[in-house]
Amino acid sequence: MTGPTIRDQRAFASGALFLAFAVFFFVTALNYPAGTAARMGPGYFPRLLAIVLAAIGLAVLLGAVRRTAERQALHRWDVKGLVWVTGSVILFALLLFPLGLVGSLFVLIVVSSRASSEFTWKGALANAAVLIALCLLVFVYGLGLRLPVWPALLN
Amino acid sequence: MDLFHNLAIGFSTAAQPANLLYAFFGCLLGTLIGVLPGLGPLATIAMLLPITYALPPDAALIMLAGIYYGAQYGGSTTAIVVNLPGESSSVITTIDGYQMAKQGRAGVALSTAAIGSFFAGCVATLALAALAGPLTAAALLFGPKEFFALMILGLILSSVLSSGPFIEGIGMVVLGMLLSMVGTDLSTGTQRFAFGVPQLFDGLDFVPLAMGIFGFAEIVKNLEQDDKLSLVTQKITNLFPTRDDFRRMVPAMLRGTALGTLLGVLPGGGAVLSSFASYTLEKKLSKHPEQFGKGAIEGVAGPESANNAGAQTSFIPLLTLGVPSNVVMALMVGAMNIHNIQPGPEVMTKNPALFWGLIASMWVGNLMLLILNLPLVGLWVKLLTIPYRYLFPAIMVFCSIGVYSINGGTFEVYEAAVFCVFGYVLIKLQLPAAPLLLGLVLGPAIEENFRRAMVLSRGDVSTFLTSPLSAALLAAAAIAVILIMLPTIRTRREEALQE
Numbered sequence: 001m002t003g004p005t006i007r008d009q010r011a012f013a014s015g016a017l018f019l020a021f022a023v024f025f026f027v028t029a030l031n032y033p034a035g036t037a038a039r040m041g042p043g044y045f046p047r048l049l050a051i052v053l054a055a056i057g058l059a060v061l062l063g064a065v066r067r068t069a070e071r072q073a074l075h076r077w078d079v080k081g082l083v084w085v086t087g088s089v090i091l092f093a094l095l096l097f098p099l100g101l102v103g104s105l106f107v108l109i110v111v112s113s114r115a116s117s118e119f120t121w122k123g124a125l126a127n128a129a130v131l132i133a134l135c136l137l138v139f140v141y142g143l144g145l146r147l148p149v150w151p152a153l154l155n
Numbered sequence: 156m157d158l159f160h161n162l163a164i165g166f167s168t169a170a171q172p173a174n175l176l177y178a179f180f181g182c183l184l185g186t187l188i189g190v191l192p193g194l195g196p197l198a199t200i201a202m203l204l205p206i207t208y209a210l211p212p213d214a215a216l217i218m219l220a221g222i223y224y225g226a227q228y229g230g231s232t233t234a235i236v237v238n239l240p241g242e243s244s245s246v247i248t249t250i251d252g253y254q255m256a257k258q259g260r261a262g263v264a265l266s267t268a269a270i271g272s273f274f275a276g277c278v279a280t281l282a283l284a285a286l287a288g289p290l291t292a293a294a295l296l297f298g299p300k301e302f303f304a305l306m307i308l309g310l311i312l313s314s315v316l317s318s319g320p321f322i323e324g325i326g327m328v329v330l331g332m333l334l335s336m337v338g339t340d341l342s343t344g345t346q347r348f349a350f351g352v353p354q355l356f357d358g359l360d361f362v363p364l365a366m367g368i369f370g371f372a373e374i375v376k377n378l379e380q381d382d383k384l385s386l387v388t389q390k391i392t393n394l395f396p397t398r399d400d401f402r403r404m405v406p407a408m409l410r411g412t413a414l415g416t417l418l419g420v421l422p423g424g425g426a427v428l429s430s431f432a433s434y435t436l437e438k439k440l441s442k443h444p445e446q447f448g449k450g451a452i453e454g455v456a457g458p459e460s461a462n463n464a465g466a467q468t469s470f471i472p473l474l475t476l477g478v479p480s481n482v483v484m485a486l487m488v489g490a491m492n493i494h495n496i497q498p499g500p501e502v503m504t505k506n507p508a509l510f511w512g513l514i515a516s517m518w519v520g521n522l523m524l525l526i527l528n529l530p531l532v533g534l535w536v537k538l539l540t541i542p543y544r545y546l547f548p549a550i551m552v553f554c555s556i557g558v559y560s561i562n563g564g565t566f567e568v569y570e571a572a573v574f575c576v577f578g579y580v581l582i583k584l585q586l587p588a589a590p591l592l593l594g595l596v597l598g599p600a601i602e603e604n605f606r607r608a609m610v611l612s613r614g615d616v617s618t619f620l621t622s623p624l625s626a627a628l629l630a631a632a633a634i635a636v637i638l639i640m641l642p643t644i645r646t647r648r649e650e651a652l653q654e
Contacts, residue, residue, distance in 0.1 A: 011320075014584045018326045025333045028348055032340075038614030042340035042347055045602045049333050056326040063322075075583045078379045085375050085551070086575050092555050093568035108555060109548045115378050116544040127545050131552050143206055145560050 005065065008072045012064035018057030026050035084115035100150040101140070105132050161511050162284055168512025169519050174217055177210070178520045181218035182527060185225020190233050190535045194550055195243075196226040198370040200486045201362050202557040204493065212494035213509045217516040219490050223483050224276065224466045224517065227426055228524045231268040231459050232535050236261055239539070244426035244462040247434045251447060251454030262394040264455050267404055269528050271460035275412040276521030279467035282416050283474075283514050287503060290475035294500040297476070299607035300618055304625035306601050308632040309478055312421065314590045316428055321639045324590045331594025332601065334359055341599070342606065354566040361489050361596060363558050363567045365482075367574025368581065368588045370554040374547045375575070376582050394529060396452070404456035407437050411457035415464030420471045421480065429465030430458035467517055473498055474510065478597070482589045485596040 006012045025046055035041030063069060088111035095104040106128050113124035139145045168174060188199045200219050207215035230245035235252035248268065255264040297305070314324025337348040338358030349355040396404065414436060415429035437457040438447045447454050470487075472480045477499025479485040491498045496506065503510045528535075558571045581588050612618035620626045 010584055011323075014323055014326075014586055017580070017584065017586075018330065021330055021333065025336070025348070032345055032347055036614060037609055037616070038612075040606045040609060042343050042345040045605065046333060046336045046347065049329055049336070053326060053329045053333065056322060056329065059322055060320075060326065077583060078375065081375045081378045082576065082579050085371055085378075086572050088551065089371060089555060089568060089572040089575065093559075093565040093572070096559065096565060096568075105552060108551060112548050112551045113544065115375070116547070117378075118542070118544045123544065124548075127548055131549055135552060135556065139206075139556055139560075143209060145206070145209075145556070146563060147556070147559070 007066070007069040008064040009074045010064075010072045011060055011069070013074060015057045015059070015061030015064060018053055018060060020057075022050045022054035022057055026054070081115045085112055088112035088115075097148060098152055100152070101135070101147045102132055102149060103151060105135060157288065158284055161288075161507070162515060164507055165284075165511030165513075165515030166519075168213060168508045169217070169515035173211075174214055174512065174516060175519065177214040177218040178221050178516045179523055181221020182225040182228075182520045182523050185222040185227075186229035186232075186524065186528065186531075186535065187538070188222070189226035189229020189231075189245075190538055191546065194546075195369065196223045196483055197365060197486065198373070198550070198554065199226075200483060200490070201365040201370065202553050204362055204486065204490055205557050205560040207490060208493055208560075212491075212496060212506075213512050215490060215494060216487070216509065216513050217520075219487060220470070220513060220517060221520045224463060224520065225524060227463050227466050228269070228272055228528050229535065231272070231455075231462075232265065232528065232532060233539060235264045235268065235455070236532070236536050237539060244430050244466070245459075246427075247430045247458045248455055250434070251449075251451050254448065254450035255452070255455065258450050260450065263396050263400060263452070265532055266394045266529060267396060267400070267452055267455050268459040269525055271404070271408045271411065271456045272463040273521050273525045274408055275415060275460035275464035276467060276524075277518060278412045279416055279419070279464040280514060280518040280521070282464075282468055283471055283517070284511075286420070286471055287475055287510070287514070290471065291500045291503050294476045297624070298622075299604040299611065300622055300625045301628070302476075302478075303601060303604040303608055304619060304628035304632075305476065306478055306597050306604070308628045308635075309472075309480060310590070310593060310597060311632040311635055313481070313593050314587075315635050315639050319585055319587050321636075324587055327586055327588070327590040328594040331591040331596075332598035334364075334591075335595045335598025336602070341603065354564075358599075359595070360561060360567060360570065361486070361592070362561055363571040364574045364595065365486065365592060366554045366558050367571040367576075368578030368592075370550060371571065371575035372578025372582060374550060375579050377543065377547065400452050404452050407433075407453040407457040408460045410436060410440070411460035412464045414457075415461030416468050418461070419465035419468030419480075426462040426466040426469070429461040433457040433461035463521075470513075470517075474502055474513075475500060477600075479593065482592045485592055488596055 029043045029046040029050060032043030033041035034043040034047060088108045091111055092104050092108040095107055109128040109131055110124050113119055113127065136149070140147055140149055169178065184199065185196065188194045188196065199222055203219065207219065227244055231248050231252065233239045234245040234248040235256050238249050238253040252264045252268070255261065310328045314321060314328055335358065337355055339345070339356050340347055346356060411433040414433050418429045418432060434454060434457060437453045438444050441447065441451070441453060443451070469480045469484055472478045473484045473487055477497070479488050488498050496502060554571070555568060558567045559565065561567050578588060608618055619629060
């Protein structure tokens, strides 16, 4: 055995995540005056929290390389599903004003449907038609939310 | 009696036709999402939060509360009929409820769950009404250091009770508190961690964060595991428990209700914990523990009463002390903020009609659920046959519109997209998200009370230990931490919280 090995990859990554956030918040908080314990400035509490988080992150990290740590590999990532889902939300935000609600919802529904392994064009299009009608009925006419319904060019 | 006078005020608010309608709508929606796996009360309340802007405050809160306890009813229906917990609080019901269904006693199990829930709902409503006064009075004695200690206790308990290693739960709490530092510092007006983005000056909004993590990221997770449901569709005929069933279920209901009422009040408690604790208790007390797991009616009656009681009494700390005990309650803080209501002792004194109306509406809602649920079981089960590939785009649509309508801008939608990725990372690392959200909600209040207490004590930290109340609360938190570190309790906790 040479050097510590990462037995628990999941815990190691979690500890690293905590540490990264702790460093980020601590360094950023250095820009704000800390003040004293009796008269705390805006930087005092965040620095305190960042130190606590760093300690926790370190403890989790060390626990992962301990010799008694359970062996645990990282889970497989479904990057494709994540990209379809997140991408459809971003597209919705981008297209809402230029295309209006009907157009952007159509994009949201069709793009996000691709995330499913059982995707069919027919199913997605039918679903889009039903959901768009439902949204117009409930949100626009029912609840009267202020949403741009049609493309900006038409107004 | 004050209590009856107050309840009378409450019922006159709750019985207004509009409020009845919103209670009904909340219960119906709650049952619906309770039935559907992959969509919980949290995402639903987050989704509807911005929409309640248009409603009067009492109607909004009545509806949102209805979603929460309605989900407990709906979750048990699918747990019993198809062995699929619609909600995490009905996981335990699948054990004996589904066995009963396989023995052709699905109807009995369903009515047991409904009667137990209704009974627990009634008791919890009374407990809420009775405890509200004294606790509100106690809250007025709280100063900054006591509030600080109380919130620390709540956060510690919530990480003790979340799944996964305790230290990671605490890490998530602290991370949540750090995220809550984003925005304007209230005492000095300094912009912290905003990087000049004007939309961040008011802080990270809770709703896009919850939606990203519990709405969108959850969908990605659900899509990965494409297991098909196998429905045991059978005619549900006999709804009526026999005399022997009654003899066995009544004590279990009483115990479950008592346990749930107590555990719901506890910070970090609520429906999930209550149902698990009740099942363990029933199995321990039973003369026939070997029947558990093979369709013991106590295993349905106890947990189903407990989860409903716990769901309702978890409103107590929120309404009296202003401290949310779980994530759904944290969202209720958001709902109250939308309507400019400061959660805490002042709700009762300043808005008695709202306060008692909400409590009374819970009883009304429970009655509706009892009537609503049994005849409609067939319909709810049919809903389960909708394939997930049609369901999840609908969830995405409602979430996106909900997030957009918080401020009528797309910034929050992008925020939700970012937290979708973050939430997916958390799922893959098996880090619990609930403590993060509680930390986010309580962070500003903890900082404020901490700073005030330190100003009053001129920078002396021992001030937290010289006040008996805050010392006791902090001692309780310390004991919880020590207990969780003990090896025997650690393994038992891991068993109990495994989902």
